[in-house]
Amino acid sequence: MKPIELVFFLSLVLQICSVTGNGPVPVIDHVEGSVVLPYSLSVPVREAYWDFPCNGHRVKVAEFRDQKFSITREEFRSRMDCSDNGTSLMIRNLRMNDSGIYTALIYDTEQRRHEISYNLTVFKLVPKPEIKWEKKWNEDGQCYYTLNCSVQSDSPALSYSWMYRYNNSEYQHYANGSTIQISAHKNTREFLCLVQNPVNEENTAFVVSTCPEKGNKRIEEVLILSVITSVCFLAAVFGFLILRKSRLVKKNHDIIYTGIGGFPLKSTNQNVCNQNGTNRKPLLYPETTYVDVKR
Missing domain, CATH: 2.60.40.10 (Immunoglobulins)
Incomplete structure (x- = not known):
């Protein structure tokens, strides 16, 4: 048991052992937990009633009569139980709105009235920090x-x-x-x-x-900056060389041809006769044509 829980537990035991109507007994637990609000008598119990504040009024939530226990509030249905003839009340599956003051009114067979109150506080579980x-x-x-x-x-x-x-x-x-x-x-x-x-x-x-000390940290920053600068410089030089090479290759392939000259076909200087003895146009023959190419 944790120290903080032990303190509350001892406080609860001491106050229960000396119930004199000096105030509610503090009880704590967490959401989805269970608590018991205990009280016992040395004489038989005739009837017991448990009430709880709701909307500014105290309402009955459970009762024990004729040796039977009944729950009168729907929000506690299937979550409440009793022991010791209705003088001890158990609440399961606690909710945040279950927090409040529970008061028991108990009547024994000798017509004596007993009263005890509990101040129940329900906490949420602490999440991971x-x-x-x-x-x-x-x-x-x-x-x-x-x-x-x-x-x-x-x-x-x-x-x-x-x-x-x-x-x-x-x-x-x-x-x-x-x-x-x-x-x-x-x-x-x-x-x-x-x-x-x-x-x-x-x-x-x-x-x-x-x-590292601040001086060493400064040296690390300078070294990192130097490496980054060197990498950027090498990348720029490499890019320049690639661009220059691509331009040279393009210049060698872009050849412009100008001043292309040709020579006409020449005749044989001989006339060809027809069958009827008349002359016709000179016979032409192809002659090799030379092309002058200038760059």
């Missing part, structure tokens, strides 16, 4: 971390605390609160964010490793 971190350097060049722990919950009953350890050693308390600042250490440390409410708790771990 999330750690956000940031690394910075101070004016002295020392590295430090800022860790912020948070959960997706609107519950006002949450508490935050931090624990730490080296390697696999035992956890030790570090600080309370949702945000801490820690300086980088020579050895790796593990920090644990613990978020809890009165009924349960969750945690998340974060490993804080060493980080």
Whole structure:
């Protein structure tokens, strides 16, 4: 049992053992859990009634009469049960709106009236925490971390605390609160964010490793910048060479032919006679034509 639960349990036991009408007995549990609102008498019980606040009024939710237990409110149907002749009430599958003050009015066979109240508080289970971190350097060049722990919950009953350890050693308390600042250490440390409410708790771990000094970090930045600059320069030179080569290839293929000259066909200077003895046009024969090509 967790310490915070033990405190509430002991408080409940002490108040039940000394019921004097000084106020409701506090009872806590979580959503979908179960609680028992106990009370016992040394004499037989004739009847018992349980009421609960609803819309500003107190209404009867269950009763025990003639050795029979009955539930009178629909929202508690199949979620309530009793024991000890109706003096102890059990509620299962708790919901957030089950929170409130439950009062039992009990009448024994000797016509005496007994009354006890319980203040039931139902909490949501704590979700898994999330750690956000940031690394910075101070004016002295020392590295430090800022860790912020948070959960997706609107519950006002949450508490935050931090624990730490080296390697696999035992956890030790570090600080309370949702945000801490820690300086980088020579050895790796593990920090644990613990978020809890009165009924349960969750945690998340974060490993804080060493980080380089500010001077070394500056050298790393300069080296990275130099490498990027060199790569860009080589890429530009390579692109220029490829472009120049493509232009030369194109120039060699683009040949323009101009001043193409030809020579006409020449005659044989001989006349050819027809069958009737008359002359006709000179006989032409082809002659080799030379082409003058200029680039």
